[in-house]
Each structure stands twice: as C-alpha cells, then as structure tokens.
Amino acid sequence: MTNSCLSCHYCRESLFGERILRDDNPYCLQCYHRLFVNICEDCKQAIAWDGKDLEYKDHHWHEACFKCATCACSLSEKxxxxxxxxxxxxxxxxxxxxxxxxxxxxxIMPGARKMKFKGNSWHESCFTCLCCQQPIGTKPFIPKDKENYCVSCFEREHDSQCQSCKKAITSGGVTYRNQPWHEECFLCASCKKQLAGQQFTSRDEVPHCLDCFSSLYCKKCEACSKPITGLGGAKYISFENRQWHSECFTCRRCNISLVGQGFLTHKDNILCPACGRDEV
Incomplete structure (x- = not known):
C-alpha cells in the first residue's frame, strides 16, 4: 500500500483511524466534513456524513427536518x-x-386535471351538463343561469322548435301566430316558395304567397279578369255578385270612370248614363 493511500487526499495527514472514500480518494473525517457535507435548509446545521441527506432542487435537509411547514408532518415518504x-x-x-x-x-389537488370558466374551477369529472350529466370536457357548451349545458341538451331544453321540422332554432327564425319557424321552413302552403321577408296572407291560418292566395281564393275582376285581393287597402266595386277593381269600373263604351257616379246596365255591360241612353 502506498503512502498516498494512508494519508488524507486533502490535508495529507496520516489516516490510521476512520476514513471516508470519495471518488476513490481517502479523506479524514474532518476534511470530508468541511469539504463535502451539506447544510440543512431548515436547521442550518451540517448533515453528518453518516446521516440521511434528503435533496430537492439542490437543497438539502436532515430527514427529521424534511417536514411540512404548516402541520410539521414528515415528508420523507409523502x-x-x-x-x-x-x-x-x-x-x-x-x-x-x-x-x-x-x-x-x-x-382540486395539485396536478389533477381541472376545468376553469369565468373564475370558477371544477374537477374534470364534475364539469358536467346539467341535463344529461355527462362530462363536458373540451366539447362546446352553453352556460345559462349559472349552469352549463352541452349543445344538444341546450337546444332541446331551451331553444325554440320549428313548427315545421321540429328541430331547434338556434338563430334567426320567423314567428307566425306566436309559433316559431326556421326561415327556410316558413313556406307558402301551395307553391312552397319561402315567405320570410316577403308579403303573404293566410286563409284558415295557413300561409300563402300573394300569387297563390289570389289564384285560389280571390274573385276576378269583371273587366280585366285579374284577382281582386283587397290587400293594402285597395278599393273595389261590387254589384250584383260581380266585382271590379276601382280603376276597372268604367263605361263599357267610352271608358269613363264610373266610381262614385251613376250608371246603367245593358245586358252584362256597365254604361255611363249618356251611353246607356244611346243603347236604349
């Protein structure tokens, strides 16, 4: 055995007593303690070479000092x-x-997955739809009255349902006789033309576009044979179960307007008094 093996690697003093090897080099206890032992973060005392040294992020503790700062329980196994x-x-x-x-x-324990919304937090398993009770997770959801709903449940519970297709109306829509409709579902009962944003009328609470309503239900003018709708306050003349547009109620011969004037009839013709006398 060489002399270097019998002396401290640091102070070179002879090592006939207890010694410690580090990196294959021998040290006396005093040098080893001065050079290598760590200082406890809690009590600020050296951690003896033969004591248990607990380390966290380059900091060291005696096993007895490695404890919770609040309840003082040991953290060595926790x-x-x-x-x-x-x-x-x-x-x-x-x-x-x-x-x-x-x-x-x-x-919500540290490291556990959680959901946050408007300053509140939930366990992932607790963040559920009020209706179906299924976890919402990262799926779209709709908040209402401090509760959360998945989209399908919200539509079923809160959105209006179209009177035609019975599906939820999520935006827009048309109201007719206090009932909701999708714009694309609100159609003329006859020709199926979309009525949203258009003039329409109804019969027996059934909506019709003006053309279909006129064709189906309106009387025809004796002069022009076009429907008399009476819509928009339009005036018309009625005589012996026959009707005329106001602008069409003219003398059959001279075409003078007879609205508010006296007139005569000859066969099926309406005539002004002068033309009527000539016919006679």
Whole structure:
C-alpha cells in the first residue's frame, strides 16, 4: 500500500483511524466534513456524513427536518409541494392554495386535471351538463343561469322548435301566430316558395304567397279578369255578385270612370248614363 493511500487526499495527514472514500480518494473525517457535507435548509446545521441527506432542487435537509411547514408532518415518504420556498404536504397546500370545485366543493389537488370558466374551477369529472350529466370536457357548451349545458341538451331544453321540422332554432327564425319557424321552413302552403321577408296572407291560418292566395281564393275582376285581393287597402266595386277593381269600373263604351257616379246596365255591360241612353 502506498503512502498516498494512508494519508488524507486533502490535508495529507496520516489516516490510521476512520476514513471516508470519495471518488476513490481517502479523506479524514474532518476534511470530508468541511469539504463535502451539506447544510440543512431548515436547521442550518451540517448533515453528518453518516446521516440521511434528503435533496430537492439542490437543497438539502436532515430527514427529521424534511417536514411540512404548516402541520410539521414528515415528508420523507409523502408527496409534497413547494410554495414560496416552503415545503408543504399536499393536504396543507391544497387547503391553503388549491382551487375548490364549484360543484362538489372539494379541493382540486395539485396536478389533477381541472376545468376553469369565468373564475370558477371544477374537477374534470364534475364539469358536467346539467341535463344529461355527462362530462363536458373540451366539447362546446352553453352556460345559462349559472349552469352549463352541452349543445344538444341546450337546444332541446331551451331553444325554440320549428313548427315545421321540429328541430331547434338556434338563430334567426320567423314567428307566425306566436309559433316559431326556421326561415327556410316558413313556406307558402301551395307553391312552397319561402315567405320570410316577403308579403303573404293566410286563409284558415295557413300561409300563402300573394300569387297563390289570389289564384285560389280571390274573385276576378269583371273587366280585366285579374284577382281582386283587397290587400293594402285597395278599393273595389261590387254589384250584383260581380266585382271590379276601382280603376276597372268604367263605361263599357267610352271608358269613363264610373266610381262614385251613376250608371246603367245593358245586358252584362256597365254604361255611363249618356251611353246607356244611346243603347236604349
């Protein structure tokens, strides 16, 4: 054995007593302690070479000093968290700093998945649709009255249903006789033309476009044979179960307007008094 093996690698003093090897080099206890032992973060005392040294992020503790700053329980065999350089057990950390679930009111433990919305937090399993109780997760949802709904449940519970197709109306729509319709579903009962944004009328509460309504239900003018709708306050003349547009109620021979004037009839013709006398 060489002399170097019998002397301290640092102070070169002879090693006839107890010694410690580090990186295959021998050290006396005094040099080893001065050079290599760590200082405990809690008590600020050296951690003896033969003591248990607990390390976290380049900091060291005696096993007895590695404890929760709040409840003082040992953390040597427990999960822990660090806040402002203080060690805390997960229970104390959660009670002091972790969010509480809006639904179950229990602590959301560090590292657990959680959902956040408008300042509130939920366990992932607690963030559910009010109706179907299924977790919403990352799917789209709709909040209403401090509750959350998946889209399909919200549409079923809260949106109006079209009187025609019975599906939810999520935007826009038409109201007719206090009933909701999709714009594309609100159609003329006869020709199926879309009525949203168009003039229309109805018979027996059934909507029709003006053309279909006139063709189906309006009387025809004796002069021009076109329908007399009476819509928009339009005036017409009625005589012996026959009707005329006001502008069509003229003398058959001279075409003078007879609205508000006296007239004569000859066979099926309407005549002014002068033309009527000539016919006679």
């Amino acid at each position: 999960p822990f968290a660090v806040k402002d350089e203080l060690l805390m057990c997960t229970e104390c950390y959660s009670n002091k700093y972790s969010s509480k679930c809006y639904t179950c009111k229990k602590t």
